[in-house]
Amino acid sequence: xxxxxxxxxxxxxxxxxxxxxxxxxxxxxxxxxxxxxxxxxxxxxxxxxxxxxxxxxxxxxxxxxxxxxxxxxxxxxxxxxxxxxxxxxxxxxxxxxxxxxxxxxxxxxxxxxxxxxxxxxxxxxxxxxxxxxxxxxxxxxxxxxxxxxxxxxxxxxxxxxxxxxxxxxxxxxxxxxxxxxxxxxxxxxxxxxxxxxxxxxxxxxxxxxxxxxxxxxxxxxxxxxxxxxxxxxxxxxxxxxxxxxxxxxxxxxxxxxxxxxxxxxxxxxxxxxxxxxxxxxxxxxxxxxxxxxxxxxxxxxxxxxxxxxxxxxxxxxxxxxxxxxxxxxxxxxxxxxxxxxxxxxxxxxxxxxxxxxxxxxxxxxxxxxxxxxxxxxxx
Amino acid sequence: xxxxxxxxxxxxxxxxxxxxxxxxxxxxxxxxxxxxxxxxxxxxxxxxxxxxxxxxxxxxxxxxxxxxxxxxxxxxxxxxxxxxxxxxxxxxxxxxxxxxxxxxxxxxxxxxxxxxxxxxxxxxxxxxxxxxxxxxxxxxxxxxxxxxxxxxxxxxxxxxxxxxxxxxxxxxxxxxxxxxxxxxxxxxxxxxxxxxxxxxxxxxxxxxxxxxxxxxxxxxxxxxxxxxxxxxxxxxxxxxxxxxxxxxxxxxxxxxxxxxxxxxxxxxxxxxxxxxxxxxxxxxxxxxxxxxxxxx
Numbered sequence: 001x002x003x004x005x006x007x008x009x010x011x012x013x014x015x016x017x018x019x020x021x022x023x024x025x026x027x028x029x030x031x032x033x034x035x036x037x038x039x040x041x042x043x044x045x046x047x048x049x050x051x052x053x054x055x056x057x058x059x060x061x062x063x064x065x066x067x068x069x070x071x072x073x074x075x076x077x078x079x080x081x082x083x084x085x086x087x088x089x090x091x092x093x094x095x096x097x098x099x100x101x102x103x104x105x106x107x108x109x110x111x112x113x114x115x116x117x118x119x120x121x122x123x124x125x126x127x128x129x130x131x132x133x134x135x136x137x138x139x140x141x142x143x144x145x146x147x148x149x150x151x152x153x154x155x156x157x158x159x160x161x162x163x164x165x166x167x168x169x170x171x172x173x174x175x176x177x178x179x180x181x182x183x184x185x186x187x188x189x190x191x192x193x194x195x196x197x198x199x200x201x202x203x204x205x206x207x208x209x210x211x212x213x214x215x216x217x218x219x220x221x222x223x224x225x226x227x228x229x230x231x232x233x234x235x236x237x238x239x240x241x242x243x244x245x246x247x248x249x250x251x252x253x254x255x256x257x258x259x260x261x262x263x264x265x266x267x268x269x270x271x272x273x274x275x276x277x278x279x280x281x282x283x284x285x286x287x288x289x290x291x292x293x294x295x296x297x298x299x300x301x302x303x304x305x306x307x308x309x310x311x312x313x314x315x316x317x318x319x320x321x322x323x324x325x326x327x328x329x330x331x332x333x334x335x336x337x338x339x340x341x342x343x344x345x346x347x348x349x350x351x352x353x354x355x356x357x358x359x360x361x362x363x364x365x366x367x368x369x370x371x372x373x374x375x376x377x378x379x
Numbered sequence: 380x381x382x383x384x385x386x387x388x389x390x391x392x393x394x395x396x397x398x399x400x401x402x403x404x405x406x407x408x409x410x411x412x413x414x415x416x417x418x419x420x421x422x423x424x425x426x427x428x429x430x431x432x433x434x435x436x437x438x439x440x441x442x443x444x445x446x447x448x449x450x451x452x453x454x455x456x457x458x459x460x461x462x463x464x465x466x467x468x469x470x471x472x473x474x475x476x477x478x479x480x481x482x483x484x485x486x487x488x489x490x491x492x493x494x495x496x497x498x499x500x501x502x503x504x505x506x507x508x509x510x511x512x513x514x515x516x517x518x519x520x521x522x523x524x525x526x527x528x529x530x531x532x533x534x535x536x537x538x539x540x541x542x543x544x545x546x547x548x549x550x551x552x553x554x555x556x557x558x559x560x561x562x563x564x565x566x567x568x569x570x571x572x573x574x575x576x577x578x579x580x581x582x583x584x585x586x587x588x589x590x591x592x593x594x595x596x597x598x599x600x601x602x603x604x605x606x607x608x609x610x611x612x613x614x615x616x617x618x619x620x621x622x623x624x625x626x627x628x629x630x631x632x633x634x635x636x637x638x639x640x641x642x643x644x645x646x647x648x649x650x651x652x653x654x655x656x657x658x659x660x661x662x663x664x665x666x667x668x669x670x671x672x673x674x675x
Contacts, residue, residue: 008458008463009458009463011460012460012463012464076424076428079424080424080425080426082424083423083424083425084390084391084394084396086396180421180423180424181421182421183419183420183421183422183594183595184594185419186521186522187522312519312520312521312522316521321424321428321429322429322592324428324429325428325429325430325431325433325592326429326430326509326592327430328428328430329428329429329430329431329509332430332431332453332460332461332490333453333454333459333460333461334454334491334570335454335635335650336454336455336491336492336554336571336572336633336635336650337491337553337554337555337570337572339572339618339633339634339635339636339650340553340554340572340573340574340618341553341554342636343553343618343620344551344553348547348548348549348551351548
């Protein structure tokens with residue numbers, strides 16, 4: 001007798017066993033350590049920390065190992081871990097102007113206070129596969145600057161002195177909104193939008209940012225400044241009555257300077273787009289800044305015409321953990337809904353055939369086997 | 380705040396921390412107070428993917444206790460991969476008794492079906508919902524659909540159903556068929572086949588709906604009207620099957636079509652596996668079994 005095959009607990013257990021052994025791969029080759037991942041795949045770790053919203057290189061490295069290098073899966077693991085952690089409160093706003101700069105460049109000024117500091121970047125490399133890396137090549141030690149670095153004020157502050165750029169909103173003491181603690185509602189304020197973008201998928205934001213450069217909601221951007229480095233994170237402890245330092249995090253910050261014509265009441269000024277992400281990720285920080293500016297269209301009286309300017313479109317679809325879950329859920333069984341559709345299509349085909357049989361003299365109708373419309377994906 | 384971690388896991392009872400559970404319970408209470416209204420809630424990341432039941436799992440995690448008996452089904456079956464995975468999750472994190480019997484369960488979490496065995500007072504049916512907004516495919520914007528609900532402005536849905544009739548001669552909606560709850564809110568029953576819609580109407584059980592990715596919870600309290608939309612001249616009809624279950628002989632149940640070979644052979648069997656097994660245990664025999672065994 002035929003037994004309907006429906007998953008089965010043993011099959012699932014065996015699939016998980018196979019997954020574990022596949023992850024490990026050939027046991028004659030040494031297992032990769034999380035130290036190696038955290039130390040040598042830093043940018044992957046940075047991405048998992050940024051989109052996982054959890055600054056913990058060890059957890060991120062472990063997640064990458066467990067996910068077999070699938071970064072969205074690793075981000076998912078980090079998020080699911082993060083959500084279980086107790087929350088003590090919010091840190092004090094970090095001061096990126098006091099960042100211990102590892103890299104800092106401006107595209108708007110040739111030289112500026114604090115200098116142009118190139119830092120560890122792929123930017124000026126030739127993208128030639130380095131076959132030497134396949135072996136155990138030991139790189140030259142980096143050059144040191146004995147003099148140390150001078151303070152590097154933000155470029156936008158320099159513009160601010162002349163009134164050429166819009167003022168940042170003054171700091172408010174209101175607690176920040178947090179989309180991990182309350183559902184997102186529209187229209188969303190800039191704080192929530194920036195949080196959403198900071199957690200958003202790098203590829204999605206990159207595509208949106210690119211679209212603004214190709215005419216879908218352009219904003220004529222200049223990279224005022226990109227800086228990468230560590231900043232201190234402080235927490236105000238009520239019991240103590242003062243702020244204590246929790247540690248340091250590496251950040252990438254991007255300030256875009258965008259054109260703006262001004263209005264009857266305001267003189268012409270540049271406007272801002274802002275990006276801030278954990279770790280070293282200029283692509284993400286720049287994309288975030290471009291999309292942030294695009295999402296401010298309404299604020300500047302611009303028509304919302306392009307996808308990147310549409311907050312419901314951008315904010316609802318930026319999260320890759322949500323997106324991958326829902327896209328991939330189509331793999332789950334949908335037998336019963338499909339059965340309902342099968343029944344309907346068969347009935348409609350029977351009616352169609354009957355109708356044709358009733359009118360034998362008509363010219364052969366065009367093939368009318370079109371699928372039923374409005375079939376939203378069976379969820 | 381209690382942080383009772385069970386012996387097998389470092390996580391709190393039923394995974395979610397107590398503060399989160401309290402937040403979700405508040406949303407559930409509000410949902411029960413306003414039947415059919417979608418209550419926004421601060422959905423958490425869960426250790427299973429969005430679209431795989433995170434909303435239902437959060438609702439279940441917030442209402443489950445050690446004295447509960449849990450049943451989890453997907454496509455009507457206890458043995459589908461995702462149902463097994465979710466059942467195991469609660470066995471592990473909530474140390475709860477599980478069952479496949481509809482009548483023995485206090486909480487039933489489901490995806491895409493309502494059990495054939497009628498539910499009773501005291502039972503809770505938790506639906507996993509992918510798209511809580513019944514108007515979503517007619518109007519993509521949340522700002523618009525919330526306004527339409529506030530004004531009970533549901534003409535768009537009636538027009539869609541009318542257009543179906545004009546185009547196809549019938550309402551071409553076979554699952555996730557729109558319902559009106561307590562005469563006020565248009566509600567998506569989740570992608571259950573419309574066959575199951577009548578079971579929601581004045582059910583003595585509490586029906587809770589959780590949508591994790593979309594961050595919405597809604598509810599149908601016991602004995603509440605749930606009416607499928609239709610027209611006087613095109614009344615609502617459920618999917619019908621022209622044969623009984625091949626295994627247990629049940630009629631008027633929802634059937635899965637199973638392809639037997641590549642020559643067009645197929646059979647139809649109960650989608651609700653518990654219902655089918657119970658009937659077979661009672662001695663009912665369908666076409667296929669009848670050929671092999673004599674009736675008990």
